[in-house]
Amino acid sequence: MVTFSLTAAHAFAVAALTSAGANAAMAASLARATVDAEARSSHAVGFSHLVDYLESLLAGRINGKAEPRRTDPAPALIRIDADGGIAQLSFDLAFDDLAEKARTFGIALFAQANSYTSGELGDYVFRLAEQGLVGLAATNGPALIAGSGGGKPVYCTNPLAFAAPRKGAAPLLIDQSSSATAFVNIRETAARGEQIPPGWAVDAQGQPTTDATEAMKGAMRAFGGARGANIALMVEVLAAGVSGANWSLDAPGFANGEQTPGSGLTVIAIAPSLLDEGFEDRLDIQLTRLSTGYGIHIPGASKFASSITAHSDGIRLPSALVSRISAFAKGHG
Structure with missing residues (x-):
């Protein structure tokens, strides 16, 4: 394992992204998101996922020179065409305006x-x-x-994320996919030649499988059966339908080819203080009651604690992953 300070990790990511063809704004935005994910112990979407971005920049699946195009079709709406670039950059460019619109109108949508x-x-x-x-x-x-009711892939992992502020404590943060597990878990298991647990995937014939390699040829399963699949469909409409992005069935792969997936992202911001000035206090009291009185796990606290620790102790990355990313920084990706 190799230890990086957060500043050094950011510089490391920027160097690799710039060498792979990202412009300065894109490199800075994605490096920030990558480091923050790793600091929160969201390793699957941290530096290991950065390799997917680097490979996609070189292959042309990401437009490294993208210039996001923004329109505001209504006072509380922000619409952006990412120009084949990354989602994080466009959101960064619109973030302050999205927050201000939410405070002004009570609710705003990106x-x-x-x-x-x-x-x-x-x-x-x-x-x-x-x-x-x-x-x-x-x-x-x-x-x-x-x-x-189907056996072929029709949705992405289609995650939903929710966060709410609480007084004097870490925000409530729920971030979960509609699939039984993350795609990277199956991919990594296949690379190791190991078995996956029952219920994660089906093979190319739509039959349940524990063979990770066969699962890669088939489809992942939604969590909770039909209920999870319904949530995936709801996310599909919110993310792709509302934004005008590619439906998952029409999206090119994120790990092969030369075309962008054309993914969609919809973010809704609400100003709770306009409805209840004591929202953050009441949420904190309620979450404390749930955790201390009923033993309920409150999502977000551990990620926030990991982030705080990472600011002082840094992050640790596998040496093989560091070598892989270093190759991009040296122009040998």
Whole structure:
């Protein structure tokens, strides 16, 4: 393992991204998101996922020179065409305006199309919660999971993320996919030649499988059966339908080819203080009651604690991963 300070990790990511063809703004935005994900212990969408971005920049699936195009079709709406670039850059460019619109109108919506996959979805809403806003986000990408009653992939992992501010404590943060597990878990298991647990995936014939390699040829399964598949469909409409992005069935792969997935991202920001001035206090009291009185796990606290620790202790990355990313920084990706 190799230890980096957060500043050094950011510089490391920027160097690799710049060498792979990202412009300065894109490199800075994605490096920030990558480091923050790693600091929160969201490793699957941290530096290991950065390799997907680097490979996609070189292959042309990400437009490294993208110039996001913004229109505001209504006072509380922001719409962005990512120009084949990354989702994080467009959101960064619109973030302050989205927060201000939410405070002004009580609710505001950001919709983006034509981007690469969105990375750590919780990051988008976590930042809103830090501004005293409630956030809800939905995103899609290439088809990976089967729908209700089907055996072929029709939706991406289609995650939902939700965050809300609480007084004097870490924001409530829920970030979960519609699939039984993350795609990277199956991919990594296949690379190791190991078995996956029952219920994660089906093979190319639509039959349940524990063979990770066969699962890669088939489809992932939604969590909770039909209920999870229904949530995936709801996310699909929010992320791709509302934004005008590619439906998952029409999205090119994020790990092969030369075309962007054309993913969608929709983020809703709500100003709860306009409805209840004591919202943050009441939420803190309620979450404390749930955790201390009923033993309920409150999502977000551990990620926030990990982030705080990372600011002083840094982050640790596998040496093989560091070598892989270093090769991009040296122009040998």
